[in-house]
Amino acid sequence: MSFNNLEQQNFPMATEPLSKTRLRLWLKILKTSRSIEAEVREKLRAEFGSTLPRFDVLAALHRSEEGLKMGDLSAELKVSNGNVTGIVERLVKDGMVLRVPVPEDRRALLVRLTQKGKEYFLVQAEAHEGWIDQHLSAFDEQEANQLQSLLSLADNQVHDDERINV
Amino acid sequence: MSFNNLEQQNFPMATEPLSKTRLRLWLKILKTSRSIEAEVREKLRAEFGSTLPRFDVLAALHRSEEGLKMGDLSAELKVSNGNVTGIVERLVKDGMVLRVPVPEDRRALLVRLTQKGKEYFLVQAEAHEGWIDQHLSAFDEQEANQLQSLLSLADNQVHDDERINV
DNA sequence: TTTATTAAGTTTATGCATAAAATATTTGAA
DNA sequence: TTCAAATATTTTATGCATAAACTTAATAAA
Numbered sequence: 001m002s003f004n005n006l007e008q009q010n011f012p013m014a015t016e017p018l019s020k021t022r023l024r025l026w027l028k029i030l031k032t033s034r035s036i037e038a039e040v041r042e043k044l045r046a047e048f049g050s051t052l053p054r055f056d057v058l059a060a061l062h063r064s065e066e067g068l069k070m071g072d073l074s075a076e077l078k079v080s081n082g083n084v085t086g087i088v089e090r091l092v093k094d095g096m097v098l099r100v101p102v103p104e105d106r107r108a109l110l111v112r113l114t115q116k117g118k119e120y121f122l123v124q125a126e127a128h129e130g131w132i133d134q135h136l137s138a139f140d141e142q143e144a145n146q147l148q149s150l151l152s153l154a155d156n157q158v159h160d161d162e163r164i165n166v
Numbered sequence: 167m168s169f170n171n172l173e174q175q176n177f178p179m180a181t182e183p184l185s186k187t188r189l190r191l192w193l194k195i196l197k198t199s200r201s202i203e204a205e206v207r208e209k210l211r212a213e214f215g216s217t218l219p220r221f222d223v224l225a226a227l228h229r230s231e232e233g234l235k236m237g238d239l240s241a242e243l244k245v246s247n248g249n250v251t252g253i254v255e256r257l258v259k260d261g262m263v264l265r266v267p268v269p270e271d272r273r274a275l276l277v278r279l280t281q282k283g284k285e286y287f288l289v290q291a292e293a294h295e296g297w298i299d300q301h302l303s304a305f306d307e308q309e310a311n312q313l314q315s316l317l318s319l320a321d322n323q324v325h326d327d328e329r330i331n332v
Numbered sequence: 333t334t335t336a337t338t339a340a341g342t343t344t345a346t347g348c349a350t351a352a353a354a355t356a357t358t359t360g361a362a
Numbered sequence: 363t364t365c366a367a368a369t370a371t372t373t374t375a376t377g378c379a380t381a382a383a384c385t386t387a388a389t390a391a392a
Binding site for chain 1: 194198200296299304314320322
């Protein structure tokens with residue numbers, strides 16, 4: 001009983017505590033997200049023999065014509081350095097991506113899409129948009145925007161690692 | 167250009183197609199979900215030296231006093247058989263969980279929480295509810311329910327593998 | 333009964349994912 | 363200049379995660 005839920009302390013409730021409602025909301029967000037993600041993974045696998053991490057890397061590279069350094073890539077995707085090493089390695093082996101040395105910094109490598117990789121990605125990106133469009137077909141413009149802005153309430157929280165005095 | 171988006175065919179748009187709005191909505195759902203999930207994983211690690219898959223297994227077992235067979239467990243968590251084998255193995259090693267043979271079926275195993283596992287889980291479950299309550303503190307009862315019901319629009323889609331004639 | 337099929341679970345091979353340690357290079361200070 | 367600290371990346375160890383192959387046991391047919 002160590003949560004300083006002021007509401008609970010000051011207003012003992014007849015019904016369910018707000019924390020339970022929020023917990024249920026989280027489970028719902030998770031369920032929706034996982035369901036769509038599972039569908040995307042499955043279709044990438046079935047239709048392109050690929051994976052979501054690969055797709056994410058290609059998408060990031062497609063956004064920057066000049067290519068990205070390994071570090072930028074892992075920062076952009078919010079995954080660890082070592083993780084990116086492996087994914088890029090396999091993309092290189094498949095000829096989708098190129099590792100170019102950076103003259104000014106012999107530690108760094110620039111990763112760039114090949115022509116093949118670019119085409120490969122564009123086909124998948126269009127298919128991807130279609131899958132999502134289908135899956136979220138119950139949403140009209142207004143509902144989609146409403147849901148999106150409600151979700152924004154979950155942003156801009158002060159989390160542990162962002163606070164000044166940890 | 168092979169999507170039969172009737173709206174697009176019948177009403178050429180001045181502005182952005184609905185599919186783009188839905189794609190952005192999906193990216194927003196994903197971002198929110200991943201952000202909360204990352205926080206939960208990190209806290210389970212930092213505060214309990216545990217992981218989300220372990221927590222999920224313990225939660226499922228806690229829901230059924232009698233225990234669950236390996237198959238039921240993997241069905242409930244929607245993960246593969248082999249996956250559950252590994253997670254349970256580590257929980258057994260830590261004394262959180264017990265594997266009991268089923269007399270009527272010598273192929274099957276019943277997995278049950280130990281007393282230690284039960285206590286271990288209850289502490290984590292309470293902490294977990296608190297983390298979520300904090301993270302979603304911007305939502306009052308009404309907003310939480312509204313978001314939850316909007317998310318339900320994403321359910322009850324007919325997906326490939328559920329259709330009658332695939 | 334034998335045998336074929338189905339079912340429960342584990343094993344194997346592969347791909348993400350992380351944290352921590354290691355390697356190599358650059359930069360900054362003494 | 364020299365050498366300590368910081369930076370960019372890879373490597374290692376471990377844990378999920380899946381699909382496919384495998385093992386063992388239960389069930390159904392012949």
